[in-house]
Amino acid sequence: MTLDDLRVFIAVYETGNLSTVARALDRTQSAVSQHVKRLERETGLALIERQPRGVVPTQAGRILYQAALGGIASLDTALRRLGELRDGLGGAVKITTGGVTVRHFMAGAISAFRHHHPDVSLEFRSAHSARRCVELLHSGQVDLAWITLGRPLPGIQQRPVVELPWVLVVHAGDPLADKDAIHPGDLGAIRYIAHPENSASRHRLEENFVRLGFAPPAPVGVADWDTAILLAELGVGHAIVPALPRLPLSPDSPVRAVPIPDLTPITVGWAVRQWDALSPLATEFADLVTATGQGAQGRTAPKMPR
Incomplete structure (x- = not known):
């Protein structure tokens, strides 16, 4: 063999x-x-x-x-x-995640990492579902995956970083914008901008709808988190998204983010094949993102062993 x-x-x-x-x-x-x-x-x-x-x-x-x-x-x-060591190269850290994740969770860590390791490249592979991220991990094409965490995955170790409650993002002129919180009775009538069909966040959200006793509203559109927020700003519909660190929450913002306390928060964080087998550079980058992510809006997720 x-x-x-x-x-x-x-x-x-x-x-x-x-x-x-x-x-x-x-x-x-x-x-x-x-x-x-x-x-x-x-x-x-x-x-x-x-x-x-x-x-x-x-x-x-x-x-x-x-x-x-x-x-x-x-x-x-x-x-x-070994080839990088032999050739004297700085090396690379390969990450897979959705594009919005980089902006909301990794911007500060990327700047800090680049400052300390200017010769190391950060290579991002965009993926539209947690399943695709895990496939890239299993095939060895990436070192790290940032995903919505959930059930155990064969051959994959997960590290939760931050727990994100759900909010309803609406245009500032929408009647729902004046509410202190969105309750289950409000959700049945919203113009729902859905997440992509295969995304873990959509599955979790629709599981919440079922748990609360009603079917998910008929989508008026499908978009990633950031695009859904933009569509809500344009008055196209209502976006139910996690409370992302860079949500536009200033008083003069054209949108409002209203908490939805009855929805179960989602947990996001790292997935790897094996923490002990990561390169020191990949481990350092993961730790930087973890530190900045836990300082962002949302709650620190429970710790798990590496």
């Missing part, structure tokens, strides 16, 4: 097609098949089933894929860092 065998097997598993992998790797289909067969001989189990339109993994194949994916990703990360 070689690393090349495992890399080819991962590619076959993910594409479900031997010829596609052969073209991508500039090899013959027979050569690709031999890599899989060698693994099957060593494990004593069939790893894929051949079908008319490709291949599908067996139970043994799924087990090997999960183990190989984490191992190859960790090894690739180590080889990248």
